[in-house]
Amino acid sequence: MFIKQLLTIFFFFFSVLSQFLKSSSQSLSFTYNGFRPPLTDISLQGIAAVTPNGLLKLTNATSRKTAHVFYTKPVRFKDSPNGNVSSFSTTFVFAINPRLQMLSGLGMAFVVAPKASLPYADANQYMGLFNITNNGNDTNHVFAVELDTIPNLEFNDMDDNHVRIDVNSLKSINSSRAGYWDERGQFKNLTLISSKRMQLWIDYDGLSHKIDVTMAPINVDKPGKPLVSTVKDLSSVLLQDMFVGFSSSTSLHISSDHFVLGWSFQVKGKAPPLALSELPKLPRFGPTKIQRFYKNAMPxxxxxxxxxxxxxxxxxxxxxxxxxxxxxxxEIEDWETEFSKIRLKFKDLYYATKGFKEKGLLGSGGFGRVYKGVMPKTKKKIAVKRVSNQSRQGLKEFVSEIVSIGRMSHRNLVPLLGYCRRKNELLLVYDYMPNGSLDKYLHNNPEVTLGWKQRFKVIKGVASALFFLHEEWEQVVIHRDIKASNVLLDAELNGRLGDFGLARLCGHGSDPLTTRVAGTWGYLAPDHIRTGRATTTTDVFAFGVLLLEVACGRRP
Structure with a gap:
């Protein structure tokens, strides 16, 4: 019985001792004063490489590539999976050389990751740390300190020369412009892309959860005041075993060379100091051919x-x-000054009809084409008739008669709003009739037909307009082209007589001096065809043909 109790006590102390030794063995520490072969514990991924003299070179001139360097042995940051993160410290000497003067690549970062690789990380603005999908996810378990040399509004960067602390996201928890505090307490700016060697220290206190990031030029002792300082418990961020290293990436056009000259790391203690005199030398950063080209030839x-x-x-x-x-x-001639009030600009009509496109075509005939339009300023709907191939002979008289007719006002006439003359064409602007012309309701199997009451209303309106033209106005107006297509229907289906392009004026008791046959075949009076003279009776004859067309629905 005594021996059994003795064995139990022995195994208990052996277990405690083994746990203590195991915990103590995880107080990992390593130092690299240069990266000379053999590098058995360093993994180079992507475009990362080591130069012959022992420089760790993260990036080169390739576009949109990532670069990762990891210490291959896992680092135990917690004594138990659910425990607190132990204190840790790291320091490294770096230099960033832009390939184009004052135009840098994306920067670099010290990173603590759950694996010794970041296979799903993207290049460009994600710096080989995250991608568009996982950026900001708590499941990343990534802690990083960035040396950022490109401003990115997406991640709320302050400028193109700052140091920041990242936790699972490229939106930092704290950041500061690159620089250091000297012994007199004055802040000194540092330029990350100056191609000069600088040293960075990162310290995490496991008790206070304070993160301090400090930097200084090479051969300057570690400043007493950190550059960036924040309090963040990393216990929920870091797993028990993690991997430490560096990350960078290249963009499409502009790149930089990111070098790490030396690196040390320590868990549960301060990182060992680097032997600065033993660090490999940087290459000579003279102007390259492309730099000389940009500097001399580009201007x-x-x-x-x-x-x-x-x-x-x-x-x-x-x-x-x-x-x-x-x-x-x-073209504006002297004789047109008296019509200036009714003359419209071709530019306005062009924009009103959207360039006289086929889509706005209402109809066409031997005397011109009619387009629908909306005046730009007044938003009034109009119908514009383009009368082409008019000879200059008699143009003044033609415009004069059209404008005179336009002064008429009758409920069954389509009002003339104005005109425009341009080159060899005349444009007449009328009020728009939403229901179109009468012939649309009489022929070609119309979708909508007019009842007898509506037809009588239309015919009565045309008769009223014709009586006004022949008897009631100050001059006699002979229309000369009365037909179904020239009878337009307004919103209430009232018949309105329009298209006075062939109309002629004369005094009461006299006939116009016309010798040319004008009008539409089928509506022409026999005496007009024989003599070429147009009178009020020729209009009445055409009106009679229109009556038969409306009654039987057949074309003349």
């Missing part, structure tokens, strides 16, 4: 390109203005 090329582009743009601008003026050019 001349840029000036030449800007001059050429300016001349090209000026030519295009002048050409555009000239073509625009030609496009909207109008």
């Amino acid at each position: 001349l090329i840029a000036l030449l390109l800007i001059s050429v582009l300016f001349i090209i743009l000026l030519v295009f601008l002048v050409r555009f203005i000239v073509r625009r003026r030609r496009k909207f050019a109008e």
Whole structure:
């Protein structure tokens, strides 16, 4: 019985001792004063490489690539899976050399990750740490300190030269412009892409959960005041065993060389100091061919390109203005001044009809084409008739008669709103009739037909308009083209007589001096065809044909 109790006590102390030894064995510490082969415990991934003289080079000139360097042995940050993160400390000497002067790549970061690789991390702005999907996820279990040299609004970066602390996301928990506090308490700025060697210290206190990040130029002792300091318990971020290393990436066009000259790390203690005199030397950063090209030739090329582009743009601008003026050019002669109030600008009509496109075509005939439009300023709906191929002979009299007719006001006439004359065409602007012309309701199996009451209403309206033209106005107006397509229906289906393009004026008791047959076959009176004279009776004859067309629904 005594021996059994003795064995139990022995095994208990042996278990406690083994746990203590195991815990003590995890107080990991390593130091690299340069990275000379053989590198048995260093893993190079992506475009990371080691130079012949022992420099750890994270990036090169390739585009959109990631670079990772990890210490391959796991680091035990917790004594138990659910325990608190132990204190740890690291320091490293780095240098960032931009391939183009004052234009840097993306920067680099010290990283603590759950694996000795980050296979799903993206390049560009994600710096080989995260991707668009997992950035910000608590399941990342990633702690990083970035040396950021590109401002990114997506991650709320302060500028293109800062140090920041990241936890599972590229949106930092704290950051500061790169620099250090000297012995007199004055802040000294440092430029990360200056190609100069600098040293960075990262310290985490497991009791107070304080994270301090300190930096200084090479050969300057560690400042007493940290650059960035924040309180964050990393126990929920870091797992029991993690891996430490560096991460960087390249963008599409601009890149930098990111070097690590020396590195030390310690759990449960301060990182061992680096032997700065033993660190490998940086390569000579002289201007490359491309840098010399950008510095010397680019200003001349840029000036030449800007001059050429300016001349090209000026030519295009002048050409555009000239073509625009030609496009909207109008002819205004002295005799048109009396019609200035009713004359409209071709530019307004062009934009009102959206360029006289087929989509807005209401109808066409031998005397012109009619387009629907909306005036830009008043938003009034209009119908624009383009009368083409008009000879200049008699144009003044034609416009005069059209404008005179436009002064008429009758409920069964389509009012003329104005006109425009341009080159060899005349544009007449009428009030828009939403229900279109009468022939649409009489022929070709219309979807909507008019009842007898509606037809009588239309015919009565046309008769009223014709009586007004022949008897009631100050002059006699002979329409000369009365037909179903020239009878338009307004919103209430009232018949309105329109299209006075062939109309002629004369005094009461006289006939106009016309010798040419004008109108539409089928509506022409026999005496008009024989003599060419147009009178009020020829209009009445055409109206009679219209009556038969409305009654039987057949074309004349």
